[in-house]
Amino acid sequence: QVQLVESGGGLVQAGGSLRLSCAASGRTFSSYAMGWFRQAPGKEREFVAAISRNGGGTYYLDSVKGRFTISRDNANNTVYLQMDSLKPEDTAVYYCGARYSPWATIISHDYNYWGQGTQVTVSS
Numbered sequence: 836q837v838q839l840v841e842s843g844g845g846l847v848q849a850g851g852s853l854r855l856s857c858a859a860s861g862r863t864f865s866s867y868a869m870g871w872f873r874q875a876p877g878k879e880r881e882f883v884a885a886i887s888r889n890g891g892g893t894y895y896l897d898s899v900k901g902r903f904t905i906s907r908d909n910a911n912n913t914v915y916l917q918m919d920s921l922k923p924e925d926t927a928v929y930y931c932g933a934r935y936s937p938w939a940t941i942i943s944h945d946y947n948y949w950g951q952g953t954q955v956t957v958s959s
Contacts, residue, residue: 837861837933839946844929844953847921851957855916857950862927865889868939870946871905871916871957873927883929884916885939889948894939899925921957928952 839859857869862946870885884905885894895904904917914931932946939945 837864839888839931839933839948839950841929841931841953845953846956846958847959849921849923849957851921852917852923853921853955855929855931855953857910857914857916859933860916861912866935867933867947868936868943869914870903870932870934870939870943871908871914871929872932872943873925873929874952875927877882879929880930880943881927882941882943883943888915888937889896891925892939894941896941898924906956918955921955923957923959926955926957928954 840858843855860882868888872880874880886905902920903947907914930952931950933948934946
């Protein structure tokens with residue numbers, strides 16, 4: 836079993852940056868592909884970015900390409916989401932998910948474990 840704890844959310848002005856972290860418990864973090872998803876009020880949970888278990892493959896929502904960067908540190912059981920040039924439409928609760936597989940996907944149902952989420956609010 837994996838427990839995930841997100842941090843790093845907050846309130847930022849448009850054009851600003853935030854770095855989200857997701858710390859995982861357990862000694863098998865490197866067995867999991869990881870993903871970041873977000874959910875705005877009244878909307879479905881949406882894929883944002885994902886990374887394969889060895890970090891060799893990354894995937895992004897089109898609207899965040901060039902602005903967001905996902906990375907992972909398997910030695911410290913942590914996955915990151917660097918978010919630059921933030922826009923008001925990026926406002927949401929951001930969740931990290933863990934998938935017991937070498938390969939990441941963009942489908943939330945493919946992920947086995949989830950964190951509690953961290954709020955990101957971008958003001959205009």
